Amino acid sequence: MISRILAADLPAHAGRRVRLAGWLHRRRDLKSVSFLVLRDRSGLAQIVLREPLPEAAEETVLAVTGTVVLNDQAPGGAEVTDPEVEVLSAPVAPPPFDLYRPVVGGTLPTILDHAPAALRHPRLRAPFEIAAAAVAGFRAALDGLGFVETSTPKIVASATESGANVFGIDYFGRPAFLAQSPQFFKQALVGVFERVYEVGPVFRAEPHDTARHLAQYTSLDAELGFVEDHRDVMAVLTAALTGMHASVAERAGSATALLELDVPEVPGEIPSIHFAEAQELVARHTGEDPRGEPDLAPAHERFLGEWARREHGSEFLFVTGYPMVKRPFYTHPDPERPEFSRSFDLLFRGLELVTGGQRLHRHADYLAALAARGEDPEAYGGYLAAFAHGMPPHGGFAIGLERWTARFTGAANVRQTTLFPRDLHRLTP
Amino acid sequence: MISRILAADLPAHAGRRVRLAGWLHRRRDLKSVSFLVLRDRSGLAQIVLREPLPEAAEETVLAVTGTVVLNDQAPGGAEVTDPEVEVLSAPVAPPPFDLYRPVVGGTLPTILDHAPAALRHPRLRAPFEIAAAAVAGFRAALDGLGFVETSTPKIVASATESGANVFGIDYFGRPAFLAQSPQFFKQALVGVFERVYEVGPVFRAEPHDTARHLAQYTSLDAELGFVEDHRDVMAVLTAALTGMHASVAERAGSATALLELDVPEVPGEIPSIHFAEAQELVARHTGEDPRGEPDLAPAHERFLGEWARREHGSEFLFVTGYPMVKRPFYTHPDPERPEFSRSFDLLFRGLELVTGGQRLHRHADYLAALAARGEDPEAYGGYLAAFAHGMPPHGGFAIGLERWTARFTGAANVRQTTLFPRDLHRLTP
Known part of the structure; x- marks a missing residue:
């Protein structure tokens, strides 16, 4: 044969x-x-x-x-x-839509109910070819920078990110939880490998029925030690995104052609603006005055995205220095303006795509940060133990793969870029 | 600076x-x-x-x-x-062992309790450098063969592998389970991408307190369509292992040197023996007669490992054609000897390392297989639906990463090759 x-x-x-x-x-x-x-x-x-x-x-x-x-x-x-x-x-039944048509007919729920058949359609399959290429590019970029890939526990004894919105598990008769992120593990492993990344599932029991919330998504997490501040983290994120876009162009050309997508250029240095300046810019140009607010409204992020394209020719914009009050307890403050943090969001086409920053690294700073928030250090015993033995200044970021793919492909709903999505209502197929 | x-x-x-x-x-x-x-x-x-x-x-x-x-x-x-x-x-406390000694003192439980510090020891860190290199080699090999990497749900509505030993979750008030394997998803995705792999966590609520059982481990899963039989799957597995070993040699040289490990050669064609012949070989050489047993005892696997080294100069041996009674319902039988399957185990140094085989692909065959086992097809509704629309002959395999690393490095306990292991008793750190 x-x-x-x-x-x-x-x-x-x-x-x-x-x-x-x-x-x-x-x-x-x-x-x-x-x-x-x-x-x-x-x-x-x-x-x-x-x-x-x-x-x-x-x-x-x-x-x-x-x-x-x-x-x-x-x-x-x-x-x-x-x-x-x-x-x-031979098939025993036809799918509930014609796979040969240029666009699959049927509502999103019908398509998701019949995902094993629907995904065969070249247009519905293409986002996943793009996602796979992007992940390969992410890895290649970080491998080239000396990062080590890890696999860490998804079952944890306590929730570190926020007490709510965790899935409970019966763990051999004891209560346990699904990990909301590898945050603790990747920080602890900075003490071991200095530079680590993980591509893995994270779980959020968010009771939100929206186009962008999922109960499980794929997080591209990175963390690195011996940083000066958050700007070293931003440089690694820029390299990761550059690798992702290059890999999509190289490995998923037929998928981007089918979806008629341009692969946007990642600038060598992504433009950056401090949160306080961003608010002033919004106040000056939009007639609204967000100063004093601890976060940016979606409309203001969109304005900043347009501003970055107009002023810097960039689809990307870093907003740095978010107020400490809106950031997790492990966030490193700006020593010169302690109400602001050494953290950042990356906006892509006016939407928040990545969050990251420098973390606290001294044991005493963790104790102080928890005390200031009225949290009991006892509840963070395992987390704190990792910082007892000498940890370097470090920071990191996390990219939600399905959201990245939705933004990149222009999908209206993150479920279109998720293989077999899990949400408030959906547990199958 | x-x-x-x-x-x-x-x-x-x-x-x-x-x-x-x-x-x-x-x-x-x-x-x-x-x-x-x-x-x-x-x-x-x-x-x-x-x-x-x-x-x-x-x-x-x-x-x-x-x-x-x-x-x-x-x-x-x-x-x-x-x-x-x-x-x-500065550290605020010394670790409970001296990290500068050539070998870390302390029992395994002490080491695991203080994993963030213990893993800093070069000898304890080395297995994870080897594992990361192996995973990179696995991916490179399969990428080169046209496979697409996927991320699939870890929360499922029902258990497909076996009803017992699954972790239950409270999923927005409904019962759900942690996935024991991506078996269903990877088979369904053969209909989409033809060739898929996934590197991700799987969960087993096994109440076994042994040196080789974990509640979570990392599974390197692959599945491919348009196979003739299980031998096409074995060829892909051979390529994957070859890539893993080559990548370890190339990327983890200092870790293998530190642990004084030779990287064994993966033969271009791994020797293979049918289950029935393997039993005859055991009967002829060991004084025991296992014929009629549906599985190989560990001692017989060890004998076969020695036999393969002696007769074929290979650390690896495929045993094919395991009896259908010991294989999952989706296993493809050998059409000429239907009591035997088109499945295989790969032995490495006399221990089972990988299981795989050809799967059923016709909807009617699934119905018949479930009926023959007295199972209710209703319970497999979502699984069966994927086979209603035309699926090619296909097969696949799964490698447990932590077990592979333990065998490769000679670790006595799989917890030594797991970052923050989860088991019957251990849920932290």
Whole structure:
């Protein structure tokens, strides 16, 4: 038996006998000829049959052996003639939408209910090819900077990020929780590897039914030691994003072409503005005065995104120095203006995409920070222990992969860029 | 300020002023001179001080600026003289073991209780450098074969592998479970991407307190479509292992050197023996007769491992065709001997390391397999739905990363190769 080739490779085999395998994407039976369109992971191939193929519904799995003929009219510029067709596996039911149409009909809930079938559609599959390429680029960038990849526990004894919104587990009869982030572990591991990253699931029991909340998402977490301040973290994030975009351009070209996406350039140095200046800019230009507010409103983030594009030609903008009151207890303050932090948000097209910053590193500073917030240090015993033995100045960031992919592809709902999303209402498939 | 360099790079900077940063690994105060050993992620560096450094305990985080002098007596062949030493962060307590000793004293429970400190020891850290390199090699091998990396849900509505040993979750007031494997998702995604892999956590509520059971481990899962049979899966697994070993040799050389490990060769074709023949071999050579048993005993796996080394010069051995009764319901039978399966185990040094095989792909075959086991197809509704729309012949495998690392490094307990293990008794740190 000849080895299988992929649809995209047909033109290189013109004149030869080849074997294809894939799904029957579409069939058209004319009087004296039938056209089958076969779909495989590389794309589509047209098969020309002199006699109709009996009883093969769309999504039938086929192997086809035939002769490659160049034809400008065929998808990809070549087609297969004189085929022998073998049915490998027949569907028992049609999907509730036509996969051969340019856009899948049906509501988002229907599509998500039938995700194993819906994701076969090239347009619905494309975001995940882009996401996989982006993750590969993230890793390559951080590997090149001496980071070590880790896998840390997703079952924890206590919630570190915020007491609410955690999923409870019965852990051999004891209460436990699903980790909301690898924050504690990645900080502790700065003491071991200095530079670590993790690509893994995080869990948020957020009772929000919105287009951007998920109960599980994939977090690209990084943390590094021996920083001067948050700007060293921003430089690593810039390198990570540069790697992600480069990898998408290199590895997911057919997905970006199908979705008609430009891969935006990541500036060598992403423009940056302090939170206080950002508020002044908003006050000066929008007629609203947010000064004194501890956070930026979505409309103000959008304004800043437009400002960055206009003034700096950048789709990205760092906003630094968010007020301490809105940041987690482990955030490092700005020593010169202690009400502000050494933290940042990265806006992409006017939407918050990444949060990060420098963390506290001295044991005494953690005790003071918890006391100032009226928190009991006892509840953070395990967390604090890691800082008892000498930790360098450090910081890090986390990118939500599904949100990144939604922003990058222009998807309106983060569920369109999540494989089998989990939310307030959805637990299957 | 000069940029920081790493300890391992000292010899390249002989005669120059450099800046190092790291932990005070060890100090020796003599009458007229003090030696500090600084530890960073690359290794150790000796600092020569003409006056004693006051009050700096081991594990103090230091930055040192000084002049590099080549010295064969110093670790790495160079040392730093005329240093200016800056304390970046002081420990508030010593770890309960000396990190500067060649081997960490203390029992495994003490080490695990203080993992953030214990993992700083180069010998305890080394297995994780090896694991990270292995995962990178796994990905590189599968990326090169056209696989797509995925992230799938860890919260599921029902248990597919076995009803017992799952962790229950309160999912917004509904019962749910932690995924025991991505088995369902990776099979469903063969219909989308044809070839997928995932590196992620899996959860087993196994009430076993042994040296090899964990409540969470990292599974390297792969699944591929359009296979002829399980041998295509074995070929991909062989490529994955080859990539893992090559990457360890390339990226974790200092860790393997420290642990005095040889990186064993993965044969181009790993020897393979059918389960029935393996039993006959055991009967012929060991005086025991396991024929009729549905599985191999550990002692027989060890015998087979020795046999493979002796007869084939291989540390690896595939055992194929395990009896259907001991395999999950989705296993594809051998059409010629339906009591045997198209599955395999991979033995490494006489211990089972990987399980895999061809899966059923026809909807009707799933219904028949569940009926034959007296299982209710209703309970597998979501799983079965993925097979209703045409699935190609496919198969896959899963490698437990922590077990792989334990076998590779010779660790007696899988907890030594797990970052912050979770087990029947342990939920912290």
